[in-house]
Amino acid sequence: MPPTLEEVAKLAGVSRSTVSRVVNQHPNVRPEVRERVWEVIRKTGYQPHAAARSLATRRTRVIGLIIPQAVTTLFTDPYFPILIRGIADACNAHNYHLMLSLFSRRRVQESRARQDLLYQQVLRGRYLDGVVVSSAPLDDPIFPRLLEDGVPFIIVGRYPHERANYVDVDNVAGARMAVEHLLRLGHERVATITGPLNMCSGQDRLEGYRQALAARGIPVDEDLIAEGDFTEQGGQAAMRRLLPHRPTAVFAASDMMAAGAIKVLREAGLRVPEDVAVVGFDDIPLASMVEPPLTTVRQPIEQTGGMAVELLVSLLENPGEETVHWVVLPTELVIRASCGGRSR
Amino acid sequence: MPPTLEEVAKLAGVSRSTVSRVVNQHPNVRPEVRERVWEVIRKTGYQPHAAARSLATRRTRVIGLIIPQAVTTLFTDPYFPILIRGIADACNAHNYHLMLSLFSRRRVQESRARQDLLYQQVLRGRYLDGVVVSSAPLDDPIFPRLLEDGVPFIIVGRYPHERANYVDVDNVAGARMAVEHLLRLGHERVATITGPLNMCSGQDRLEGYRQALAARGIPVDEDLIAEGDFTEQGGQAAMRRLLPHRPTAVFAASDMMAAGAIKVLREAGLRVPEDVAVVGFDDIPLASMVEPPLTTVRQPIEQTGGMAVELLVSLLENPGEETVHWVVLPTELVIRASCGGRSR
DNA sequence: AATAATTTTGGGAGCGCTCCCAGAAAGGGC
DNA sequence: GCCCTTTCTGGGAGCGCTCCCAAAATTATT
Known part of the structure; x- marks a missing residue:
C-alpha cells in the first residue's frame, strides 16, 4: 500500500499541509524542512494520488484525442501515427497525459450509441481537462456538443465558429x-x-x-x-x-x-x-x-499535433483569456518522379 | 456546474445512497423509485465524477498502453495503428478508457528521465488500473518495475517470468x-x-x-x-x-x-x-x-491487441485468481509475387 | 525593547463518491 | 394480528488531496 500525504507528514514530523506545499513547490517552506520532507518522499517513494488530487483541484492533467467514428477506417493511414507522435511529445513536455478515444467500426447504430456513451463518460465525467479533435467531418455532432458543454478544445483542421480554436495546414x-x-x-x-x-x-x-x-x-x-x-x-x-x-x-x-x-x-x-x-x-x-x-x-503533421497541444495547454492554464487561437501552418511541394520531368 | 449525486438525490426526494444504488445497478431499489431517479438523472444530465469515484473505489477504469522509448521511432510502422485499433475497440467493449504513453525521441538522457517521471506519475499515481506493454526490448527496465510494483499488465510479445502474462503471435x-x-x-x-x-x-x-x-x-x-x-x-x-x-x-x-x-x-x-x-x-x-x-x-495484429485487453480486463476483474495467461495466436503465409512463381 | 509586518506552520472543511451499518418498511407463516 | 425474515432506505465515515484561515514563529521597524 503506497504511502499517503498524511503518512509522509508523520514521518517527517510536519503537517499534511507542509508536505503538500513541498510537493507543489510552494515557496513558503523553510529550506531545512523542505529538505527533510523531500528525504522522506524519496525514501518512501511517495507519489500523490491522482484521483484525490483531481477531486480537490478539479483538474486531471489529462487531455483527450478524439478521432470520430467517420475516420476510424482511415486509421491505417500513417498520417495518424505521426500526428499522435507530435501530440504525445507535446503532452510529455507539458506534463499532461494523453487519453485516446477511437470509436468502434462495428455497426453504425451501435457505434453511435457507444460514441455518445463515451462522450458522456469521458467529458461529462471529467476524466479530461480538454480535448484535441482530429479531422472530424464538419457536420460531426461533437462540435456543437463541445461548444455547449464548454469543454476546452482544439481542432486539427477547422470549424466555422467563433469559439472554435484550431490549427490547420494551408x-x-x-x-x-x-x-x-x-x-x-x-x-x-x-x-x-x-x-x-x-x-x-x-x-x-x-x-x-x-x-x-x-x-x-x-x-x-x-x-x-x-x-x-x-x-x-x-x-x-x-x-x-x-x-x-x-x-x-x-x-x-x-x-x-x-x-x-x-x-x-x-x-x-x-x-x-x-x-x-x-x-x-x-x-x-x-x-x-x-x-x-x-x-x-x-x-508538417507532427508540428500540427504539437501545436494543437500547445494551444490547448495555453487555453487550460489561462482560463481567463478569451483569446481565439487560429493557427495555419505552411505546406510545401516536394517534387519527385511521379509528375514527370521538366523535359516535357 | 454539473449536478452531483447529492443534488440528484434532493431532486428525486431520496438519499444519496439510493441514487448511488440506481447508478450502479444495485438490485435493492423499488422499481418506482428507480424510475423516478432515472428520470432526474436524465433531465439533469448527471454523470458521476470520475475522480470522486476513483478515490472511493480505488479503480479508474483506465488502462495504459505503453510503448517504450526504444520503439518510438517505429511508430510510423502501420503495425501500431492497427494494434491500437484492436486495443481501443476492446476497451470500448469493456467500458475502459485508454491512456497512451509514448516517449519522446529527443536526447536519450532526457528521455530516460521523462520515462521515469511518467512511470512514477502514471503508475504510482494510480492513474491506471493496468497496462498493456507493446514490443518492448527484453531488457527494458519496465518489466522488473511492473512486477515489483505489482501492477497488472499484459505484454504484447513475451517476457520470461512466471508472473508475466502475455499474448504473442507464433x-x-x-x-x-x-x-x-x-x-x-x-x-x-x-x-x-x-x-x-x-x-x-x-x-x-x-x-x-x-x-x-x-x-x-x-x-x-x-x-x-x-x-x-x-x-x-x-x-x-x-x-x-x-x-x-x-x-x-x-x-x-x-x-x-x-x-x-x-x-x-x-x-x-x-x-x-x-x-x-x-x-x-x-x-x-x-x-x-x-x-x-x-x-x-x-x-493477426488487431486481434492481438484485442486479446491483450481481454486478458488484462479479466485480470483486473478477478483479482483473486493467480492464473497466468499465456496466449499465442497463429500466423499464416500469404503468397504474392515477390517470391517468384512455382515455375522455378 | 516593544510593536508591526512578514513568513511559516497546522488544522478544518470540503471535493463527490462508495460502502457499511442500522433502522424502516414490506412480506410470510401461524 | 403478531412475530420473524427479507427487502429497501438513509446517514456516517472515509478515500487522499487542496485551500483557506488563523496561530505561531520569525524578521523588520521605530
Whole structure:
C-alpha cells in the first residue's frame, strides 16, 4: 500500500499541509524542512494520488484525442501515427497525459450509441481537462456538443465558429501549388481526386485545385473531379471514374489515394508519369517508397499535433483569456518522379 | 456546474445512497423509485465524477498502453495503428478508457528521465488500473518495475517470468513457413534480415529461420544473417551488408524492412523476384501496394491487441485468481509475387 | 525593547463518491 | 394480528488531496 500525504507528514514530523506545499513547490517552506520532507518522499517513494488530487483541484492533467467514428477506417493511414507522435511529445513536455478515444467500426447504430456513451463518460465525467479533435467531418455532432458543454478544445483542421480554436495546414495553397506545378509542365487536362467533401481538408484542397485552374483561365470540367475518401480503395474507385475522361495528370488529395490511382492507371496500361502524371498530398513515408516516388505536398503533421497541444495547454492554464487561437501552418511541394520531368 | 449525486438525490426526494444504488445497478431499489431517479438523472444530465469515484473505489477504469522509448521511432510502422485499433475497440467493449504513453525521441538522457517521471506519475499515481506493454526490448527496465510494483499488465510479445502474462503471435512458426516456402522453391542461399535481437519477436523470427534450414539439413551461414531494426532504413542497410554474399532469396522479419531490401536490390540492378526472391513479415497494407506485391507472413495484429485487453480486463476483474495467461495466436503465409512463381 | 509586518506552520472543511451499518418498511407463516 | 425474515432506505465515515484561515514563529521597524 503506497504511502499517503498524511503518512509522509508523520514521518517527517510536519503537517499534511507542509508536505503538500513541498510537493507543489510552494515557496513558503523553510529550506531545512523542505529538505527533510523531500528525504522522506524519496525514501518512501511517495507519489500523490491522482484521483484525490483531481477531486480537490478539479483538474486531471489529462487531455483527450478524439478521432470520430467517420475516420476510424482511415486509421491505417500513417498520417495518424505521426500526428499522435507530435501530440504525445507535446503532452510529455507539458506534463499532461494523453487519453485516446477511437470509436468502434462495428455497426453504425451501435457505434453511435457507444460514441455518445463515451462522450458522456469521458467529458461529462471529467476524466479530461480538454480535448484535441482530429479531422472530424464538419457536420460531426461533437462540435456543437463541445461548444455547449464548454469543454476546452482544439481542432486539427477547422470549424466555422467563433469559439472554435484550431490549427490547420494551408491546404488551399498546397493544393494550388501542386496543380500549378502540373499546369506549368504543360498539362491541360488535370483531374483531381478529392478527399471527402464533408471535411474541411477535402474542401480546401479542391478549392486550391479550382484556384490554380482559374489563375490560368482554364474552365473547370466537373467530369475531371472525383470524390474519394482518403483511402487507397477510394483512390482506386475515383480513378476508375476519371479514366474515361482521359486526364493527362491527376492531383490526388492524399498519398494513399495517389497510390491507388497509380495502381488503376497501371492496370489500364498507362505509364506514370509518361502517360499520366500524378501528384499526392501529405508526404507520408510511403510516398517515397512507391514506384515511381510520389511528387506530393508536404504538410508538417507532427508540428500540427504539437501545436494543437500547445494551444490547448495555453487555453487550460489561462482560463481567463478569451483569446481565439487560429493557427495555419505552411505546406510545401516536394517534387519527385511521379509528375514527370521538366523535359516535357 | 454539473449536478452531483447529492443534488440528484434532493431532486428525486431520496438519499444519496439510493441514487448511488440506481447508478450502479444495485438490485435493492423499488422499481418506482428507480424510475423516478432515472428520470432526474436524465433531465439533469448527471454523470458521476470520475475522480470522486476513483478515490472511493480505488479503480479508474483506465488502462495504459505503453510503448517504450526504444520503439518510438517505429511508430510510423502501420503495425501500431492497427494494434491500437484492436486495443481501443476492446476497451470500448469493456467500458475502459485508454491512456497512451509514448516517449519522446529527443536526447536519450532526457528521455530516460521523462520515462521515469511518467512511470512514477502514471503508475504510482494510480492513474491506471493496468497496462498493456507493446514490443518492448527484453531488457527494458519496465518489466522488473511492473512486477515489483505489482501492477497488472499484459505484454504484447513475451517476457520470461512466471508472473508475466502475455499474448504473442507464433513468430517461430511464421518465419519457418516463410523460409520453408523459399527452400521449396529451390533456393539454397536464403538470407535473413532480422529484427532487433534484443526483442522477442526479433529472436523468434530468426529461430524460425534457423529451424527451417535445419529441417532441410542446410548449415546456417552467419554471413547470410543481418540484423535490422524493423524500419525501412534498417532493412536497406542490412540488405547492403548482405549483397556481397549473393543470396538468391531474403526473408525479412518485417514488411518495412522487406520494402527497404527491395529498394537496395533494385539499385544494385537485381530484379525481384527473378534474381532475388523476397518475403516479408506482418502483412501490413503496404505489403500489397509495393511492386512487386510482397509475399509475407500475416499476423493477426488487431486481434492481438484485442486479446491483450481481454486478458488484462479479466485480470483486473478477478483479482483473486493467480492464473497466468499465456496466449499465442497463429500466423499464416500469404503468397504474392515477390517470391517468384512455382515455375522455378 | 516593544510593536508591526512578514513568513511559516497546522488544522478544518470540503471535493463527490462508495460502502457499511442500522433502522424502516414490506412480506410470510401461524 | 403478531412475530420473524427479507427487502429497501438513509446517514456516517472515509478515500487522499487542496485551500483557506488563523496561530505561531520569525524578521523588520521605530
